[in-house]
Amino acid sequence: MRLLSIFLFLLFAHASFAQNLTGIWRGKRTQGAQGCFPEYGLELHIEYSNEQLIMGNAYSYVSREQFTKTIFKGRYNPQTKRLVLIESSVLSYNVPPQCIPCIKTYQLNFAVKEKEETLEGQWTGHEMGNSHACSPGNIALHREVQPIFPVTVQQTDSLAELQQRISLKQRDKEVVETLKVDTSRIRIDLYDNAEIDDDTVSVFLNGALLLYKKRLTDRPLTLNINAMPNSDYELMMYAENLGRIPPNTSLMIVTAGKKKYEIRISSSETKSAVVKFRYDLR
Template identity: 30%
Template sequence: MRWLSLCIMLLLNIQASFSQNIEGKWLGKITQQPGGYSQLYDLEFDLSQRKNIWGESYAFEGDSIRIRIGLSGYIDKDSIRLNESLGWIREDKVPFTWIPCVKQFYLAYRKEGDFEYLEGRWTGFSKDDSRSPCYPGKVILSRSVEGLNKFLEDHRDSVVITEPLVTASVAAPVLDFTSDFLNTEPKKVTEIIVHQPELQIQLVDYMKVDNDTVSVYLNRNLLAKNIRISKRPALLNFRLDTRIEFHEVLLFAENLGLVPPNTSELILVDGENRHRVMIVSDKEKTAAVYLRYKPKKKS
């Protein structure tokens, strides 16, 4: 009899999970791991639900990025599966060098007091090449602005899933770039004077794509891990510690590709200025680019 009661309770729980209604508008945030175009976007869902789920997603960042894609999906026990469709791209406004991702969402519903949330992760692939995966990330959505603001306040230290680049302290940290790095010798490629603290690195393959993979370090702290170099630029946005004048960017070869050594082209975006640098790393030497921060004097 106890066994029968347990089975009935389990069946009721499964049915309850399937009966969850998520129809309507949701608003929130979507993050992307280092190596993607940006660390954080705004995200909205507009969903309809009967037996299955359909609607559209809308990811945006200011006025420069607006991506609206139709999606469909279903509820599987306590998981919500939603897939954008390549054929349902309704709005595609991104910078010239960017390519939107067609995303798959793996979400769970939960309720805290009066607030309802959809929370989980996403994966995806390039709109132009389904064989090219996007850097994944996390998703948080709420039915209300108040619920979203509460979540962001409660989780303000973990919403963006990237390594912190600057550790706040009163005194500027003392950096040492003279020692070896991960059993390799840092080899200076060039020194660049930069005027903006917010910078972007674009990494693309040099000549032939041969599966080169690198990790990028700023001042010996991990900036992005295992970036596969391809013809599609991998974009890294970061901020310099303005208390320090001299910074080091290391491109560590995780492999040597099909044709050694590990080669790539680095484009450093400093405001309106762009600096192109050819990068060569191997298992003995790690390419080092040094940045000298000199803010422009106010006129």
């Protein structure tokens, strides 16, 4: 009996740790009497890693036209099922002139209610551009399979700053493969496809720079991507040179769950190779 209890405890702990919060969460956010509106729609685009780190974007809205988009980071505790998200800045907004967007901190609890995954809790915050406190409120969200607002690919601050400084030559795009996957977690490994001849590439995902001027070798350049459900992704290989033996060639190995795909790619000074993929969830 004692061994069975230990086994069940370990199984439960593993299941809690493995909880994947990556995806679209949507519902309502209330605000106190001094807020612009008593209730907002709220859509979180969450990316969750095995290290329990959280990042993503939040859309607070009263309509698709009136919204505030912010970026956040945070952590999830799988033992307590508590999630803390802290917004760092407002990326874009379109609100009535008398309204000031809030930069918020979320304290949320994960639960499964009648087979529906939920995030519920409270938020506090301050007005954008000053330290005046916003009237706090409550949050109630559930997992969705389709986003209302566009999904943004997350970058490190250094890559985002670098992308603003570089300029790319205009090139045609050639789609070499289109994949449908059944998991949000996708691993991409890039190798030189033939003789190692100093082929160098930059890699973009939906226009966001993820790798810059990296040399292809027999050791992989690895990208781990947390894909949002029912969203289209376009991975572009931009040849920074053609190596000693043109064209610039690479082998891409895509691992998605139990499936693995090998894709051979060729890029040149006039075209960039593109691989498209989509995580279908219904």
